[in-house]
Amino acid sequence: NAGVTQTPKFRVLKTGQSMTLLCAQDMNHEYMYWYRQDPGMGLRLIHYSVGEGTTAKGEVPDGYNVSRLKKQNFLLGLESAAPSQTSVYFCASTNTGIYGYTFGSGTRLTVV
Amino acid sequence: AQTVTQSQPEMSVQEAETVTLSCTYDTSESDYYLFWYKQPPSRQMILVIRQEAYKQQNATENRFSVNFQKAAKSFSLKISDSQLGDAAMYFCAYRSVTDYKLSFGAGTTVTVRA
Numbered sequence: 001n002a003g004v005t006q007t008p009k010f011r012v013l014k015t016g017q018s019m020t021l022l023c024a025q026d027m028n029h030e031y032m033y034w035y036r037q038d039p040g041m042g043l044r045l046i047h048y049s050v051g052e053g054t055t056a057k058g059e060v061p062d063g064y065n066v067s068r069l070k071k072q073n074f075l076l077g078l079e080s081a082a083p084s085q086t087s088v089y090f091c092a093s094t095n096t097g098i099y100g101y102t103f104g105s106g107t108r109l110t111v112v
Numbered sequence: 113a114q115t116v117t118q119s120q121p122e123m124s125v126q127e128a129e130t131v132t133l134s135c136t137y138d139t140s141e142s143d144y145y146l147f148w149y150k151q152p153p154s155r156q157m158i159l160v161i162r163q164e165a166y167k168q169q170n171a172t173e174n175r176f177s178v179n180f181q182k183a184a185k186s187f188s189l190k191i192s193d194s195q196l197g198d199a200a201m202y203f204c205a206y207r208s209v210t211d212y213k214l215s216f217g218a219g220t221t222v223t224v225r226a
Contacts, residue, residue: 100159
């Protein structure tokens with residue numbers, strides 16, 4: 001019954017540091033997504049994956065990289081964190097998207 | 113990318129009253145899916161209701177209903193008999209039938225007054 005699990009839930013980084021956010025889903029979903037949520041801007045798509053081994057850029061991909069080596073996991077990396085990347089990050093997954101998407105509980109990232 | 117617009121940053125409603133949240137979208141497609149998601153203070157994204165564009169009938173889920181006007185590209189959410197637990201941010205979202213990406217509006221914060 002886990003659904004979509006994101007780790008960590010909170011993180012504070014210094015400018016220039018790197019980190020990886022992990023998203024894991026246990027629903028055998030094909031499609032996975034990374035969004036960022038900023039006040040007044042809704043959720044914006046960073047990168048997404050349509051299957052194991054595939055990734056694609058979304059609306060705001062700069063400064064991020066992703067990998068999907070296993071179907072159940074989708075990793076979001078920040079190579080050199082910047083204050084502009086302070087945000088809440090959400091992972092989501094779906095099989096068809098017709099009936100909705102399942103979201104993780106989010107990661108609040110602060111870059112100082 | 114499709115544009116989803118929520119023109120009301122904040123809405124306030126008295127408990128037991130009705131509130132309507134507006135959403136418009138821009139698309140050249142004839143078939144697509146629309147969603148409303150609720151985000152309470154817990155941050156969890158909860159699907160409230162969905163609508164398939166090829167269905168004329170407006171979707172309803174208990175106290176939540178939509179007014180889908182395809183020609184006007186409008187998809188409003190009505191919350192009836194508002195409860196304190198309805199207080200949250202609500203997001204309108206769009207997905208085309210050919211693209212698995214979900215596009216969101218900026219959100220509307222709903223406050224429920226006791």
